[in-house]
Every structure is written in structure tokens, then in C-alpha cells.
Amino acid sequence: METLTREVVKANRSRQVVPDRVVFRVSGLYGVCPEGAKVPLGPTGSVDSGSVVLTIDPDADPSCNIGVIEFNENKLTVRYGVLAVFPALYQLATSGEHDPGLFGPVRVVATDDCTLTPNLMGWRALGCLDFLPGSLWSGASGG
Amino acid sequence: MRLREGRPVQVLYETRFLINWPEHLGDESTHVKIFGAMVLVPALGG
Numbered sequence: 001m002e003t004l005t006r007e008v009v010k011a012n013r014s015r016q017v018v019p020d021r022v023v024f025r026v027s028g029l030y031g032v033c034p035e036g037a038k039v040p041l042g043p044t045g046s047v048d049s050g051s052v053v054l055t056i057d058p059d060a061d062p063s064c065n066i067g068v069i070e071f072n073e074n075k076l077t078v079r080y081g082v083l084a085v086f087p088a089l090y091q092l093a094t095s096g097e098h099d100p101g102l103f104g105p106v107r108v109v110a111t112d113d114c115t116l117t118p119n120l121m122g123w124r125a126l127g128c129l130d131f132l133p134g135s136l137w138s139g140a141s142g143g
Numbered sequence: 144m145r146l147r148e149g150r151p152v153q154v155l156y157e158t159r160f161l162i163n164w165p166e167h168l169g170d171e172s173t174h175v176k177i178f179g180a181m182v183l184v185p186a187l188g189g
């Protein structure tokens with residue numbers, strides 16, 4: 001067993017460990033979809049969303065906005081919890097034709113299993129997407 | 144990669160989703176293209 005000395009402690013503190021696996025949290029996330037999309041309203045038709053903006057969901061489940069990178073296997077797994085907002089939400093909430101409670105920010109959870117590119121500068125994702133309860137579009141899914 | 148060195152990293156992304164609407168909303172699909180950025184902050188390495 002190694003004797004603990006000032007020098008050993010100093011050497012241990014300065015030793016650089018390059019991990020094979022890193023757990024990380026996602027912060028400061030944003031996304032935009034300038035062209036928007038046509039979103040359905042059910043029997044009453046559909047509406048153009050206008051530009052869609054995503055931000056991180058501050059009330060997301062603690063299992064969200066966390067990921068892990070396995071460098072040796074070039075794998076990245078991450079789960080995002082985000083809010084989506086777009087101009088049509090406000091128009092619908094103020095139209096008087098719908099329950100305004102269904103037109104707050106739309107909460108979405110996305111889970112991605114990714115393969116890192118060889119230079120570790122990006123990744124290709126295969127994922128799934130779920131719209132959480134609380135909005136008209138609850139129950140929508142995708143990937 | 145900076146994360147491996149214990150440092151935060153900003154990542155730019157561009158992605159496309161196919162959203163399948165539930166049956167009561169018409170059971171159709173919509174493509175959405177999103178781009179943006181996020182910061183990944185290392186929490187634990189091993």
C-alpha cells in the first residue's frame with residue numbers, strides 16, 4: 001500500500017483521468033422552426049402554427065435533459081424535456097372557441113439513441129418523441 | 144471532445160421529426176425541421 005505523503009496527494013490531484021463514459025446534463029437548449037407546420041385541431045380543421053420555438057422545460061421530469069456518452073462505443077443516449085411555443089397558440093387561446101387551458105406551451109419529451117461521428121463533432125440520432133398531457137396535441141408521437 | 148475533459152460544450156444541431164397526430168386529431172403526420180443549439184455540461188465521468 002502506498003504511503004500517503006504530500007507528494008502523493010499532489011500527484012493524485014494533478015493526474016488527468018480521461019473517462020470512457022461521461023454523464024452530462026443539457027442546459028441552455030433552444031430550437032427554431034421558422035417555417036412552422038400545419039397542426040390539426042380535430043373536426044374543426046387545422047391551423048398554421050407560425051414559427052415554432054423550443055426551449056428547455058423547467059418543469060421537466062428529473063429524468064429529462066440528461067445524457068450519457070460512451071466514447072469507446074461511439075454512443076450517445078440523451079433524453080430531452082422541452083417546451084414548444086408558436087403564434088397560433090395565442091390565437092387559439094384568445095379565440096373564445098376552445099378551452100384556453102389547452103393552449104399553453106406544449107410539453108414534449110424526446111429520447112435519442114445516437115451514433116457519434118468519427119471526429120466526435122456530431123451524432124446521428126434514432127429517437128422517439130412524445131407530446132405530454134396538458135395540450136390539445138397530447139398523445140401525438142413521432143421520431 | 145471538451146466533455147471528456149470535464150468542460151461544458153455548446154452544440155449546434157439540425158434535426159427533422161415526423162410527428163404522428165393522434166386519431167382524434169385526424170391520424171395524419173407532419174414533418175418538422177428544427178435547428179438550434181444547446182449546452183452540454185459534464186456531471187460525472189468514469
